[in-house]
Amino acid sequence: MSARNVQAKIHFQKMKTVLTNKHISIEKRKRALQCHIEPILMYGCEAWTISKQIQDKPEATEMWFLRRMLRIIWTAKKPNERVLDEAN
Numbered sequence: 023m024s025a026r027n028v029q030a031k032i033h034f035q036k037m038k039t040v041l042t043n044k045h046i047s048i049e050k051r052k053r054a055l056q057c058h059i060e061p062i063l064m065y066g067c068e069a070w071t072i073s074k075q076i077q078d079k080p081e082a083t084e085m086w087f088l089r090r091m092l093r094i095i096w097t098a099k100k101p102n103e104r105v106l107d108e109a110n
Contacts, residue, residue: 027083030063034087041091048109051091059087 034041037058041051063080070076085102088109094100 024079026063026065027079030059030083031086033059033062034090038090041087042093044093048091052109055087055091 034055037054040046040054043051063083067080085105088105089096089100092105092108094105094108
């Protein structure tokens, strides 16, 4: 699972110019995230034994992606609900 997170984050960094561009609507950037990066993150998930820890990691990685797409710095201390509201 950890290797999947790292690979997805590396791919996100490669696409950073597109995914963090404020001139592109958030809907299109989210769609690009779903099409290009989410499959890398979730590859092989059918074979995972689901525990609470394994369930939380993809969600935390998704929040990491959204915070960078919206350019929210980590010192802002925004709760996940507000980040999700901004992304929608």
